[in-house]
Amino acid sequence: MTRSNGRNSDQLRPLTITTQTNKYAEGSVLIEMGDTKVIVTATVDEKVPPFLKGQGKGWVTAEYSMLPRATQTRNQREAARGKLTGRTMEIQRLIGRALRSVVNLQALGERSITLDCDVIQADGGTRTASITGAFVAMAFAINKIALQHKLAVFPITDYLAAISVGVVGDKALLDLNYEEDSKAKVDMNVVMTGGGAFVELQGTGEERPFTRRELDELLGLGEKGIYELIAVQKEVLGPIALKIPSGQPGQEV
Amino acid sequence: MTRSNGRNSDQLRPLTITTQTNKYAEGSVLIEMGDTKVIVTATVDEKVPPFLKGQGKGWVTAEYSMLPRATQTRNQREAARGKLTGRTMEIQRLIGRALRSVVNLQALGERSITLDCDVIQADGGTRTASITGAFVAMAFAINKIALQHKLAVFPITDYLAAISVGVVGDKALLDLNYEEDSKAKVDMNVVMTGGGAFVELQGTGEERPFTRRELDELLGLGEKGIYELIAVQKEVLGPIALKIPSGQPGQEV
């Protein structure tokens, strides 16, 4: 089976992460995976949500949105509808949860980081690109706090990236674009740390259920993709990369 | 490690499924897993949502809600807040998607089935109990349509049940209650068919990421739980059980 753009089944799309794209935000990136493009900004706020007040801990949260014409046909704005769709809520809960898993909230202190992920063009994998990009934007923002000598310990505990995998026809594929995703029989999002452990695993049998053997194959592809993504993250982070510890793949965490 | 109620790590809580609990609904059950209690009704409507009109296919969807005092402290009603929480949206999307995976929508014809899952007492595992119960309520409702000779083929293609598993301390456990769930380091919901294939897999490293070895152990527990749940489903379905095919565990689907 040949993929639409000549990719191998275990090959990522071309990936670019442009950093510091916004002059106001504490951290910002434009992440492009093939034709999927997401602007991520990280905002630091020197306070925490009410449920955390006075506990000396920080918070990391995310919001996700697509511009109306990020997709082939125009979608109604959620602001005009007056409420978020279930899909948006699900995605932004996932992004926030994933990022918090690699942040020592105690070490962050009573401050919040909000990751705004705005999809300006969508061609599959927008939620995983958001996570991969948000990690970089967050690292820049936390580094900025660190440079102000406000942190005793660097609060990021490991790298974090995410990728989609799926079964199209009978073939397991890495990094599905929209066309592949829309005919996938099985669809899975994998979020992993630099240490090779799982942070989130969400698999859905869209067209039919899937077996253990298929699961194993998909996880293998995901693992490969994640390592490549993290390699790019390290590169664009430059000197900040050195501050982030990374477990060894396959090791117990 | 001893579990709060003397259960083994691979043991389900006591399970009761009471059928036909509502005199109006086409199908209805009260499912009780330990102290978690969910009322599920299945409503048949002889029309489909706009996006499916004229395609000769049916639809299955779900709504989920908790009574305000289903939990230890009272929660504000979503009707009073004026909107659904992200958690509710995520859960009802999951339930609907899971049930559709074992229904031949073509065979159902242009009609909809709505599964209303109302949690009257919550002690962990409300979303998985909703799926397990909703499958039974849906089977009763579809059987009712079948008895009216409106269906050429019985549209349910396999059994379906769901269970939660997780890592508490360093131990993998089956069917977490609320107390266990709130201190779980890893939390996973498994939805499987009677044929032993996965329909949904959602694992989250709440306190720390998890390894492949842990994943395998959790999936093993989940599989065991699902088989026991499906055995109860077959029993309460009585003669309807015979109309539902079931794959063999471990077989390719």
Add this chain to the structure above:
Amino acid sequence: MTRSNGRNSDQLRPLTITTQTNKYAEGSVLIEMGDTKVIVTATVDEKVPPFLKGQGKGWVTAEYSMLPRATQTRNQREAARGKLTGRTMEIQRLIGRALRSVVNLQALGERSITLDCDVIQADGGTRTASITGAFVAMAFAINKIALQHKLAVFPITDYLAAISVGVVGDKALLDLNYEEDSKAKVDMNVVMTGGGAFVELQGTGEERPFTRRELDELLGLGEKGIYELIAVQKEVLGPIALKIPSGQPGQEV
């Protein structure tokens, strides 16, 4: 005229009040009047709404909801609509007002009691069953506070129950079920205390106006029903019943 289920015109439907049905709530009942079934929970909160703060007085309020398939055809959830219907608002205001009329809010102290009335099956008279059941749930909850020695005086000042009456054809009937209610010409809800005085009286000429003579006949039926309901309340309250004073019917209050 024979009623659908062989009842006399002045006869209540079979009534069951099951108490302490929820393991978390301070008070809870399942009230069944014929096929009308309502779950009521009473939640005690050690604070009051803003408008009462610092006045040393307590508050009693109610919320009312029907499960979507409590009725013959499924109703859209109010949480999905994004707002309460006028009917729901009217009913929950009535329930709260009625219960407050038999509570000495000063004696209750700065705490709130919320009565959640969730109709799981509706066959007429859901608002009156809610009031009758909520009184019992509230008594259990207040007794729980009393047992913690937080109250100088038991704050419930009298019994309280409610019933519907109406004119069907030309006949005044007690306790209308849905079928009777939907063809009633006159419809009236009566809320009374143990002392035989009125707390609320809401009569509507649905099909035609009604005369003073009809009003008198309906009030007579209502009074009879209320006494029978209160007798059941006393029974299920057991020893708590002794703490609640009750005026004599017909006496000035």
Add this chain to the structure above:
Amino acid sequence: MTRSNGRNSDQLRPLTITTQTNKYAEGSVLIEMGDTKVIVTATVDEKVPPFLKGQGKGWVTAEYSMLPRATQTRNQREAARGKLTGRTMEIQRLIGRALRSVVNLQALGERSITLDCDVIQADGGTRTASITGAFVAMAFAINKIALQHKLAVFPITDYLAAISVGVVGDKALLDLNYEEDSKAKVDMNVVMTGGGAFVELQGTGEERPFTRRELDELLGLGEKGIYELIAVQKEVLGPIALKIPSGQPGQEV
């Protein structure tokens, strides 16, 4: 007991009904009862709500609102809050139901009449003044349709007015102003036809329950007030008054 403005206990406040106050509406009045002032417009629409389509019947409905500074302290606009209060919903349902009780909807044909009741100054009794005024506005609007020869029968079947009564101190009073209403122990709204029959009766024991004897006394006062209101309605309706039949007080309907 002397009332704040020297009124007798069975005396209405000064009443003025100014007709045709709006140049666009099919019917309109400004009703003033003491310092309570309500603008009512009646709008005729040549169609009916969806649930009545194709049945050859008409519809009468009402909306109620208070200007923010109709009261002593300013109230937030419901449009700014984004939803109607329970009080508003309750009142507009009452007004619509009351007016429909004296309209032959079959004779009205497939058209709707909307009564907009906007309180520009509130001093007690705004819902009853709205009903009394809306009857006149509706009569003008229906007469306008009749003059276009669109109606075979004049669809108004009787007069309709409403008044509040209550117990203040130990005294039953007619037509409470705000000051009296806020200290009333019992509060009742009475809606009656020209024939002396009840359309709505809503009594609430605000401070304490009330007895049958008190109920009888309040109904007597209400009846007296209603007759006086209807006399004024007849006067301002002029020749239209002749088209509206009126039962005899005390007669069976």
Add this chain to the structure above:
Amino acid sequence: MTRSNGRNSDQLRPLTITTQTNKYAEGSVLIEMGDTKVIVTATVDEKVPPFLKGQGKGWVTAEYSMLPRATQTRNQREAARGKLTGRTMEIQRLIGRALRSVVNLQALGERSITLDCDVIQADGGTRTASITGAFVAMAFAINKIALQHKLAVFPITDYLAAISVGVVGDKALLDLNYEEDSKAKVDMNVVMTGGGAFVELQGTGEERPFTRRELDELLGLGEKGIYELIAVQKEVLGPIALKIPSGQPGQEV
């Protein structure tokens, strides 16, 4: 060209401002310009919005609404729609901004004035009539505060009025009524001070763009109208008028 009511192109409609029309509000007027009628109330509140707290400055804000039948066909209430239209928001922002421009907020002290502009009949020019009327209501309210010796300096710094002008056919007209407005090619709202300077200028080429020459002509008409409006304001303000300074037309401000 003759105008519908025989007016000259530079002639205002008959104007009446009735003051103190509401017994509760600190200031109130009914302003009538031809058939456009607006009730304005001014409410004084001894606190400011959160963003101004502790700055020793006051605030002036406005809300605007039309009764449903203020217009030829009935409009849905914004309270029923659940949100304000863009038109309403635009208008109430304009009114508030305009009034603040002639109030010394420092001199007002930490208190708010809310101007509620409720259009009871609309025949064009409702936003400009609201501004002209609100100025008078505000002056009465501020004078009331001044009479309580709470103000060191009278905080109103100049007169303020507003008028619409437009091009109908090829003719520039002052004070358009609804009929003229709906066929206007160019539409402009002018808000000016007593000193003859502009506070707001909003011109729209509805049917076609407009030239500098047309702009000049429209501004001339507007200026003339404003002077006449301010003359009436002075008259109805009586002794309060003396407290308000007024620049000289044409002078630099």
Add this chain to the structure above:
Amino acid sequence: MTRSNGRNSDQLRPLTITTQTNKYAEGSVLIEMGDTKVIVTATVDEKVPPFLKGQGKGWVTAEYSMLPRATQTRNQREAARGKLTGRTMEIQRLIGRALRSVVNLQALGERSITLDCDVIQADGGTRTASITGAFVAMAFAINKIALQHKLAVFPITDYLAAISVGVVGDKALLDLNYEEDSKAKVDMNVVMTGGGAFVELQGTGEERPFTRRELDELLGLGEKGIYELIAVQKEVLGPIALKIPSGQPGQEV
């Protein structure tokens, strides 16, 4: 007075319009004026809103939004608030109205064009940049329809651009950035056609009213800016530019 970036008082910021930035939209641009950056997409839909159905005319409308961190401090998303702010509504109404003024809706036929203006970085003048950019995106989209031979006449009747001007200190300035805008005493947005006529003029005396002389000066600056903007539009439109007629500046339209 020297401007923050050495600009003359009548000098625009550096302007870039990048075209066709979105692979799905019928027209798209990224417009950058200094640090203000707006993504505009034009979506063609082969139907019109309900109020225009069957009239053979088209429609042009706009939506406007800012990413949460487009500004110095993060703003709450309107989708999360559940409603649009008044500012957003005002701006998107302005953009739509301005664009419609240079489109022959009859010639467009029964189709709609939606301009989505999403501000990714805001440094003053976002609404005027949106209009200037949206004109180009719209021209590309309409040209695409024209190339499909669906249009008898090219429906764009003139060029259109917008710019802000204002008085800072005592100096009239062209194209204010955020810093200048926030201290401006007078603020004006000017929308003009290629023919030099006004489409919209919105001037506000933020800190003080403004005189006729100031108005004239501001209009002069605006005119100069608009000509320069339109020159850039012509360049980026390439061959499409030839299809758009342009009046002569100063001529009567």
